[in-house]
Amino acid sequence: MLQPQQPVTGNRPSASRGLGLRVHPGMHPLNAVHPPSQHRPDGGDPGGLEGTENGHDNRRDIGDILQQIMTITDQSLDEAQAKKHALNCHRMKPALFSVLCEIKEKTGLSMRNAHEEEHPDPQLVRLDNMLLAEGVAGPEKGGGAAAAVSAATSSGGMSPDSSLEHSDYKSKLSQIRTIYHTELEKYEQACSEFTTHVMNLLREQSRTRPISPREIERMVAIIHRKFSSIQTQLKQSTCEAVMILRSRFLDARRKRRNFSKQATEGLNEYFYSHLSNPYPSEEAKEELAKTCGITVSQVSNWFGNKRIRYKKNIGKFQEEANLYAMKTALGATQSEESPHTPNSTGSGSFSLSGSADCFLGVPPMNGEQPSYHMGAETNGNWQEQNTPPSAASPGSDHSDNSD
DNA sequence: TTAGATGATTCGTA
DNA sequence: TACGAATCATCTAA
Numbered sequence: 001m002l003q004p005q006q007p008v009t010g011n012r013p014s015a016s017r018g019l020g021l022r023v024h025p026g027m028h029p030l031n032a033v034h035p036p037s038q039h040r041p042d043g044g045d046p047g048g049l050e051g052t053e054n055g056h057d058n059r060r061d062i063g064d065i066l067q068q069i070m071t072i073t074d075q076s077l078d079e080a081q082a083k084k085h086a087l088n089c090h091r092m093k094p095a096l097f098s099v100l101c102e103i104k105e106k107t108g109l110s111m112r113n114a115h116e117e118e119h120p121d122p123q124l125v126r127l128d129n130m131l132l133a134e135g136v137a138g139p140e141k142g143g144g145a146a147a148a149v150s151a152a153t154s155s156g157g158m159s160p161d162s163s164l165e166h167s168d169y170k171s172k173l174s175q176i177r178t179i180y181h182t183e184l185e186k187y188e189q190a191c192s193e194f195t196t197h198v199m200n201l202l203r204e205q206s207r208t209r210p211i212s213p214r215e216i217e218r219m220v221a222i223i224h225r226k227f228s229s230i231q232t233q234l235k236q237s238t239c240e241a242v243m244i245l246r247s248r249f250l251d252a253r254r255k256r257r258n259f260s261k262q263a264t265e266g267l268n269e270y271f272y273s274h275l276s277n278p279y280p281s282e283e284a285k286e287e288l289a290k291t292c293g294i295t296v297s298q299v300s301n302w303f304g305n306k307r308i309r310y311k312k313n314i315g316k317f318q319e320e321a322n323l324y325a326m327k328t329a330l331g332a333t334q335s336e337e338s339p340h341t342p343n344s345t346g347s348g349s350f351s352l353s354g355s356a357d358c359f360l361g362v363p364p365m366n367g368e369q370p371s372y373h374m375g376a377e378t379n380g381n382w383q384e385q386n387t388p389p390s391a392a393s394p395g396s397d398h399s400d401n402s403d
Numbered sequence: 404t405t406a407g408a409t410g411a412t413t414c415g416t417a
Numbered sequence: 418t419a420c421g422a423a424t425c426a427t428c429t430a431a
């Protein structure tokens with residue numbers, strides 16, 4: 001029986017290090033290269049053992065070569081080079097090489113993962129799209145920041161004096177972009193270098209073991225996948241940074257400012273004068289937006305909030321409703337007394353004295369006559385549920401009608 | 404510091 | 418798509 005051979009150098013024990021492929025008692029090194037017909041996967045290998053016990057010269061040579069290969073990593077570089085050269089020149093090398101090729105082909109190793117398909121990672125696609133949209137990836141033209149700023153502005157959350165913060169935002173986004181591209185370049189360069197290195201190694205190794213071009217390609221693909229996952233992490237971190245930056249600078253809720261008293265009064269005046277149907281038309285919203293100095297969406301938000309909060313606690317708003325009713329009534333009286341006297345201090349500003357009908361020229365909703373009382377029903381069951389019976393009677397009871 | 408007010412956002416629904 | 422409802426985040430007065 002062929003015993004495991006000590007490294008040629010003989011300067012260290014062979015069983016403690018190496019590739020873990022050392023021959024152990026009971027297993028002949030040539031088991032790995034037996035043709036499949038002789039291979040015994042059940043552990044027993046009478047044929048192989050028989051062969052070694054017969055002291056087959058060729059197989060002993062091959063065993064020597066294999067053993068030398070196994071111990072190459074344990075040797076110094078010079079020794080290894082010399083050994084490699086010796087192996088390359090060995091008379092049995094072509095035979096061993098062809099056997100390895102054959103075995104490799106039959107085990108299907110070379111076809112492993114051959115059917116793996118390259119699908120774009122959906123997460124990566126999302127990250128790419130986001131970075132593109134934010135202006136971090138892709139050509140730098142300030143588009144992302146500008147788009148984000150314009151989006152925030154159009155939502156009505158940005159005040160005109162926020163241009164300084166915009167520039168701050170842009171500069172920080174630019175920093176993120178710079179870091180992102182620097183890191184990306186580093187990764188790409190490292191990937192390229194590593195790929196080249198591995199390909200050279202494989203080409204070199206292909207002289208002593210069978211390595212198909214397809215195998216090299218697959219190895220390159222594996223490397224690229226690994227680096228791609230690192231890049232994904234980079235993109236993820238960048239996205240998070242942009243999100244934090246964006247929320248810090250552009251989240252309208254963080255920039256919330258209360259409307260001016262004048263604007264709030266104007267909105268309230270409209271609301272209570274149309275209490276039976278507080279749903280301003282688009283034209284009315286636009287007019288309100290213009291006169292209050294806010295956006296149409298802010299008007300919509302305000303009415304949405306007002307309706308829901310009014311409905312939730314009618315009693316609480318009763319006093320407010322009465323106040324605006326009184327103001328309107330007073331304004332109407334003054335108008336009657338001096339019909340030619342403008343009831344506002346000037347066009348474009350809100351007056352608390354005008355009647356609901358002539359409320360700064362804001363078109364009545366759906367053609368209804370604005371009123372504080374239970375007027376024409378125009379919007380579902382809002383009116384019957386939410387219009388307080390005493391709204392038109394300032395000073396009347398303030399009973400809590402909240403639901 | 405804190406509770407209430409308020410503007411904005413999100414989500415489900417008709 | 419507008420709206421209601423819930424919720425968040427900030428403002429403000431006490």
